[in-house]
Amino acid sequence: MSRKVVEIAGRRLSLSNLEKDLYPSYGFTKAHVLAYYRRIAGFILPHLKDRALTLKRYPEGVDKDYFFEKRCPPHRPAWAHTAEVRRDDGERTTACLVNDLATLVWVENLASIELHVPLARAASPETPDAMVFDLDPGEQAGILDCARVALILRDLLSRLRLTSCVKTSGQKGLHVYVPLNRPETTFEGTKQFSKAVAVILQKNYPDLVTARMAKESRKGRVFINWSQNDAAATMICVYSLRAREKPFVSFPLEWRELEHLAGEDDPEKFQIIHAEAVRRAETMGDLFHEVLLKQQRLPHL
Amino acid sequence: MAVQGIWSGTISFSLVAIPVQLVKAVEPGRISFRLLHGKDYSPLVRRMFCPQQEKAVPSEEIIRGYEIGPDRYLPITDEELESVSPERSRTIEIVEFIDMDEVDPIYYDHPYYLVPLKGGEKSYRLLAEAMRQTNRAGLAKFVLAEREYLVAVKSREGVLALITLHYSEDVLPDDDIQPKEETPAAGDKGRIKKSISRMMGDFNPGKYADERREKVMDLLKRKAKEKAPVEAPAVEAEEGEGPADLIAALEEVMRKVKKNR
Numbered sequence: 001m002s003r004k005v006v007e008i009a010g011r012r013l014s015l016s017n018l019e020k021d022l023y024p025s026y027g028f029t030k031a032h033v034l035a036y037y038r039r040i041a042g043f044i045l046p047h048l049k050d051r052a053l054t055l056k057r058y059p060e061g062v063d064k065d066y067f068f069e070k071r072c073p074p075h076r077p078a079w080a081h082t083a084e085v086r087r088d089d090g091e092r093t094t095a096c097l098v099n100d101l102a103t104l105v106w107v108e109n110l111a112s113i114e115l116h117v118p119l120a121r122a123a124s125p126e127t128p129d130a131m132v133f134d135l136d137p138g139e140q141a142g143i144l145d146c147a148r149v150a151l152i153l154r155d156l157l158s159r160l161r162l163t164s165c166v167k168t169s170g171q172k173g174l175h176v177y178v179p180l181n182r183p184e185t186t187f188e189g190t191k192q193f194s195k196a197v198a199v200i201l202q203k204n205y206p207d208l209v210t211a212r213m214a215k216e217s218r219k220g221r222v223f224i225n226w227s228q229n230d231a232a233a234t235m236i237c238v239y240s241l242r243a244r245e246k247p248f249v250s251f252p253l254e255w256r257e258l259e260h261l262a263g264e265d266d267p268e269k270f271q272i273i274h275a276e277a278v279r280r281a282e283t284m285g286d287l288f289h290e291v292l293l294k295q296q297r298l299p300h301l
Numbered sequence: 302m303a304v305q306g307i308w309s310g311t312i313s314f315s316l317v318a319i320p321v322q323l324v325k326a327v328e329p330g331r332i333s334f335r336l337l338h339g340k341d342y343s344p345l346v347r348r349m350f351c352p353q354q355e356k357a358v359p360s361e362e363i364i365r366g367y368e369i370g371p372d373r374y375l376p377i378t379d380e381e382l383e384s385v386s387p388e389r390s391r392t393i394e395i396v397e398f399i400d401m402d403e404v405d406p407i408y409y410d411h412p413y414y415l416v417p418l419k420g421g422e423k424s425y426r427l428l429a430e431a432m433r434q435t436n437r438a439g440l441a442k443f444v445l446a447e448r449e450y451l452v453a454v455k456s457r458e459g460v461l462a463l464i465t466l467h468y469s470e471d472v473l474p475d476d477d478i479q480p481k482e483e484t485p486a487a488g489d490k491g492r493i494k495k496s497i498s499r500m501m502g503d504f505n506p507g508k509y510a511d512e513r514r515e516k517v518m519d520l521l522k523r524k525a526k527e528k529a530p531v532e533a534p535a536v537e538a539e540e541g542e543g544p545a546d547l548i549a550a551l552e553e554v555m556r557k558v559k560k561n562r
């Protein structure tokens with residue numbers, strides 16, 4: 001196995017197997033994955049910071065077995081930040097906090113192509129910073145249907161004086177985030193609210209939307225997965241690569257662009273590939289920065 | 302603030318104060334299993350159960366009691382306990398330097414590393430080096446997680462390690478363990494001594510591995526190849542849509558949204 005020692009901000013890291021083709025049908029090696037994350041680091045790090053990372057590792061490439069790891073591998077470097085977190089069965093485990101470039105490069109060296117994080121920070125695991133609507137198209141539905149649902153959601157939320165942001169999942173869906181960033185927020189509150197919103201959309205657009213998880217009701221519709229508003233759930237981090245045939249990114253879109261894309265009939269145009277992601281982020285800045293900053297309160301209705 | 306180390310503060314003696322952070326030094330590589338419901342593979346969770354009422358008790362109804370006799374308790378609140386807890390240490394104040402060889406390993410409780418924080422690197426290096434050369438360990442009292450510990454700080458190849466020690470009252474007596482004296486047969490003692498000298502080695506922990514762990518890992522890998530994993534059922538939402546007034550208010554807003562679209 002080939003090794004290469006690099007130094008990042010004074011931390012020495014031994015990178016291995018850089019020539020391994022992790023996206024074989026596209027030709028994208030571990031070296032490419034590392035290069036992507038180094039370029040996007042300034043944008044993704046604020047969104048990973050202080051959150052218990054779930055690694056989704058693809059050591060043999062995206063078309064082979066992967067494994068989820070909530071526990072930070074014990075062979076981690078001494079300087080890697082970690083947090084003690086409680087799993088939902090009550091056991092405690094040590095999770096990685098990707099708070100700097102060196103740690104990001106280290107987890108990517110483990111072929112952790114996808115980076116998943118909770119909606120709350122490790123120090124306040126019961127306080128979500130945002131409410132999320134995970135729009136997941138069922139069979140015979142697609143990202144264009146998700147775009148229609150996302151736009152309805154935006155309109156409904158803005159009537160409630162709530163700003164929202166949207167990103168692609170990097171797969172077939174869209175994620176709508178409502179920044180909250182207030183210490184009194186609870187998952188109980190965001191779950192109840194998002195579920196009620198999902199139910200209302202289902203009632204008003206029964207052919208387009210379902211609020212139910214059952215496979216049958218999802219056929220031809222967009223499932224609004226409100227149950228992601230939970231301390232135990234994780235979402236793919238904005239700017240993370242996805243393990244698909246091509247290195248697509250979970251990437252933020254402006255609402256204007258989503259309106260435009262919803263009018264065109266081309267689902268391919270929703271997919272932002274690695275190079276495009278870097279180019280856009282560097283020219284447009286972090287379209288998701290409000291998710292970390294804007295303070296909003298769910299209205300008492 | 303991120304939970305990065307277990308504790309941070311300073312380690313000090315006489316006029317030296319070094320900012321440090323306490324981190325874990327060991328992590329047993331135990332393979333843990335989730336407990337599932339054998340009928341539908343749902344992961345199980347722990348709940349506190351009241352046998353009297355035959356139901357799970359929510360956390361806000363759980364209190365602490367000290368058992369003074371059968372079915373008799375002294376209830377005690379978190380605030381009361383806190384009022385007698387020792388103040389959290391800001392410093393690890395070394396009071397003596399001892400010869401670590403004099404500490405019987407039975408006193409060793411749990412090991413940690415001390416990591417120098419910004420500005421402390423130079424004095425950290427000096428202290429670690431001086432302790433290594435003199436083969437001395439620092440003894441200190443230290444409060445961690447509401448418990449007061451006696452700790453030894455020793456140098457380990459330039460790294461300071463902190464070991465919490467048991468108090469002497471925690472160590473159980475070994476009085477009755479040694480067998481009654483009997484005159485050993487003349488040759489026996491010599492034979493055992495010889496066997497020992499034949500089997501002498503240097504302590505090299507890297508030579509040994511947890512073989513059961515390796516076997517369990519192999520078993521898991523084999524199973525992953527042979528058989529698809531079982532899946533927990535998707536958690537179907539509890540029925541109900543939410544509070545009626547919230548639904549009604551959202552319905553009203555939805556009507557306006559639809560009118561404007």
